[in-house]
Amino acid sequence: xxxxxxxxxxxxxxxxxxxxxxxxxxxxxxxxxxxxxxxxxxxxxxxxxxxxxxxxxxxxxxxxxxxxxxxxxxxxxxxxxxxxxxxxxxxxxxxxxxxxxxxxxxxxxxxxxxxxxxxxxxxxxxxxxxxxxxxxxxxxxxxxxxxxxxxx
Numbered sequence: 001x002x003x004x005x006x007x008x009x010x011x012x013x014x015x016x017x018x019x020x021x022x023x024x025x026x027x028x029x030x031x032x033x034x035x036x037x038x039x040x041x042x043x044x045x046x047x048x049x050x051x052x053x054x055x056x057x058x059x060x061x062x063x064x065x066x067x068x069x070x071x072x073x074x075x076x077x078x079x080x081x082x083x084x085x086x087x088x089x090x091x092x093x094x095x096x097x098x099x100x101x102x103x104x105x106x107x108x109x110x111x112x113x114x115x116x117x118x119x120x121x122x123x124x125x126x127x128x129x130x131x132x133x134x135x136x137x138x139x140x141x142x143x144x145x146x147x148x149x150x151x152x
Contacts, residue, residue, distance in 0.1 A: 004141045007088040007099060022066035023053030024083065024103045025142050026074065027152070028122070029110040033129045035139070036073070036118040049121065049135040051102075051142060062101045070105070075113030078105055086145045089138050102142045104151050126152045 026034040040047045052073045056065030063080050070078050083103040090099055114120075123129035126147050130140050146152045 003137045004089050004091055006141075007090055019099075020056040020062060020065070021054060021100045022056055022062050022069065022103065023051040023100055023138070023142070024066060024070060024105050025086070025139075025146050025151075026052055026070075026112075027104075027106045028112060029107050033123040033126070033143070033152070034074075034112070034115075035121045035123065035129065035132075035135070036115060037121045037134075038118045042118065045136065047134055049132050049139065050118070051136075051139045053103075066101070066103055073117045074115060076107060076111035078111070084149075084151070086142060086149060086151075089141055091138055100138050102138070102145070104142075104146050104149075106151070 028034050034052070035049050036052060038045055038048050038050065042048075053066055053069045054073075056062055057068075060068070063083075066083065067078055067080065070076055083105045086102050086104050088099055088101045121132075123132075126143060129135070130143055143152065
């Protein structure tokens with residue numbers, strides 16, 4: 001996909017990246033794809049449609065950062081064994097200096113309590129989600145990967 005490069009974490013110096021991020025494709029208990037919309041006045045990626053997650057803090061592992069971000073953004077106490085790693089990418093808009101570790105989580109137990117960072121957007125299908133014009137490129141990549149893996 002143009003603008004997104006898949007990273008083989010065994011072949012790169014992870015310490016060379018400027019930021020480490022952990023994001024997650026979330027499917028709700030009723031099998032809808034949940035994304036978050038950032039309004040036009042938002043500071044980072046305004047008017048964008050994103051996955052859930054964000055920056056991994058200093059001293060945190062990738063998975064610790066992911067689980068913290070999911071808790072902050074949708075209120076769910078997700079366990080490490082409930083998420084599935086689907087890949088890592090970098091993007092051209094960061095000059096490939098940020099690594100995004102991508103995961104998948106299906107909220108089978110209906111643990112999501114809200115959307116606390118941006119606006120929740122629900123999509124009935126893969127096709128509907130990836131057709132959104134403001135969907136971030138890395139999110140398109142992640143959704144496609146989930147489909148390839150039979151998760152969507």
